[in-house]
Amino acid sequence: MPFIKALNVPELLGLAPIAQVSDEDIWNHLVTPTVKGLLGPIIKSEGPRLVETVEGLFPGDKGSNLNRHQLMDSSGKLVETLLRFPYVHHLYRTANGVMVIKRDFVKVQVLAWFGEVEKGKAELIFKAALRDRRFDGTRRADDCSLLDYSYADPHLNKRISTELSSVELSIYGFMPGSRVLDATGDEEYDRFINNPFKFLSEPDRFLALFQRGFHSKRGPGQLMAAIPDVSRFCLAGFEYLARKQGYDLIEMAASHYHVARWAVSGGYDYASPAHKQAVDYLAAGLEYIRHNGTPLTRTQQSWVCVLQSLRPIARIPEALRFITPEHAHLTWPQDNVSDRSLWMYKTLSERARGFTPMISFEPPAN
Numbered sequence: 328m329p330f331i332k333a334l335n336v337p338e339l340l341g342l343a344p345i346a347q348v349s350d351e352d353i354w355n356h357l358v359t360p361t362v363k364g365l366l367g368p369i370i371k372s373e374g375p376r377l378v379e380t381v382e383g384l385f386p387g388d389k390g391s392n393l394n395r396h397q398l399m400d401s402s403g404k405l406v407e408t409l410l411r412f413p414y415v416h417h418l419y420r421t422a423n424g425v426m427v428i429k430r431d432f433v434k435v436q437v438l439a440w441f442g443e444v445e446k447g448k449a450e451l452i453f454k455a456a457l458r459d460r461r462f463d464g465t466r467r468a469d470d471c472s473l474l475d476y477s478y479a480d481p482h483l484n485k486r487i488s489t490e491l492s493s494v495e496l497s498i499y500g501f502m503p504g505s506r507v508l509d510a511t512g513d514e515e516y517d518r519f520i521n522n523p524f525k526f527l528s529e530p531d532r533f534l535a536l537f538q539r540g541f542h543s544k545r546g547p548g549q550l551m552a553a554i555p556d557v558s559r560f561c562l563a564g565f566e567y568l569a570r571k572q573g574y575d576l577i578e579m580a581a582s583h584y585h586v587a588r589w590a591v592s593g594g595y596d597y598a599s600p601a602h603k604q605a606v607d608y609l610a611a612g613l614e615y616i617r618h619n620g621t622p623l624t625r626t627q628q629s630w631v632c633v634l635q636s637l638r639p640i641a642r643i644p645e646a647l648r649f650i651t652p653e654h655a656h657l658t659w660p661q662d663n664v665s666d667r668s669l670w671m672y673k674t675l676s677e678r679a680r681g682f683t684p685m686i687s688f689e690p691p692a693n
Contacts, residue, residue: 341467343433343459344572345494350417350428352571353437357564358426359556362439362453365503367422375417378472381408383416385444387451388427390414393469393477411470424449431472433459441503450506452554454499455561457568460486460578476666483666487598487684491575493672496565501551508550516540523547523633524662530642537634546626547583547633548663562593566675575679580668582661584609584629590671598670598684602660606669609635609657612649621646632659660688 381390396411414431424441436456442449460478462468464485468478478484486493508517519526519536526533540547569577579595581587587606597603612635613628623631631647636658640648649657661669667688674682 341432341462343461344574345435345457345459345569346430346432348435348568348572352568353428356567357437357455357561358439358453359500359554359560361554361556362500365441365452366424366426366439370420370422373418373420375415377413378416379409379413381410384418386447390472391474393474394466410472412472414472429473433461433471434473436473450503452501452503456497457565458495460493460495480666483668483688487578487670487672487686488576488682491679491682492573493576493578494569494574495578495580497579498557498561500554500557502554505552506550507545517550520545520550521548522663524636524664527636527638530637533637534642537630541627541630544626546585546629558589570675575674575676576672577675578670578672580661581671582663584632584659585625587669587671588625593673595671595673598672599686599688601687601689602669605657605660609659612657615649616647635659636662
């Protein structure tokens with residue numbers, strides 16, 4: 328009959344292919360050998376469960392409710408804080424901790440905890456996720472039950488292609504027992520390492536903390552010592568899963584200079600020409616510093632890129648200041664405070680061959 332149409336109901340409801348990746352593929356291609364060694368062998372599985380509330384099964388095991396959905400009774404009293412869409416929670420107990428795999432409509436997330444989670448004596452050592460970008464730039468993006476940050480801004484979170492399917496990766500992997508706070512007891516310094524951009528409004532305080540970070544072996548954002556094989560293992564694993572689920576593009580938002588360099592080494596490019604130029608200028612500024620007698624490690628390069636955001640510019644130590652005309656006033660494109668992100672991408676499919684985004688992620692002029 329001419330008026331009866333075949334419907335792809337899961338697609339219309341927003342169920343993304345990445346949510347259907349298997350636990351077996353995640354274990355085999357995304358969880359690194361070192362993470363597996365720390366966790367020990369899997370003893371048993373619990374679930375899967377359907378979770379509808381922000382609170383999860385143990386401390387730290389939470390969902391997301393960025394759009395603030397709530398369930399009220401007939402008198403208007405809050406009964407429960409609910410997620411807009413539930414997620415599937417599958418827990419694997421191991422000899423030394425747990426691994427949890429979560430899925431909602433647009434995201435799959437794997438978390439590894441080392442220690443006793445129910446007693447609050449466990450550390451999150453691994454967190455990896457792939458998230459379909461189909462709703463980015465709209466409020467529907469923030470209905471994701473597993474989202475940490477908003478992706479609703481129509482300019483700063485817009486997709487780099489409306490025709491090609493895309494998935495964003497995120498990765499966190501640190502050795503247990505290695506947190507800065509545990510070694511120093513200094514909560515302020517721990518917060519600074521986590522996000523130095525939040526300290527820029529107090530230059531004296533920023534500079535004092537910067538000197539400690541700059542002369543350490545930790546880069547900005549590195550609260551703990553990195554798991555050695557995450558950086559060389561996970562990009563291939565992410566790409567394997569994304570290709571298997573039929574995605575055209577894979578993306579990431581590079582939080583710091585060392586992350587962007589890692590992405591470039593894995594074949595990623597900058598989604599915005601303006602951002603590529605900014606990072607190229609920053610790289611030239613770092614070379615200018617090296618040429619003038621101050622060699623920098625990779626983590627120190629990241630710290631220097633953060634330092635360029637300090638104002639007034641005269642407060643930046645001269646040996647670490649980009650003072651050539653082309654490089655003056657440069658700042659790192661992603662401050663990890665606002666919605667500004669340094670989007671990077673890699674093509675995966677034949678359909679995406681030759682794709683080059685011509686897009687700006689700066690907000691429109693008022």
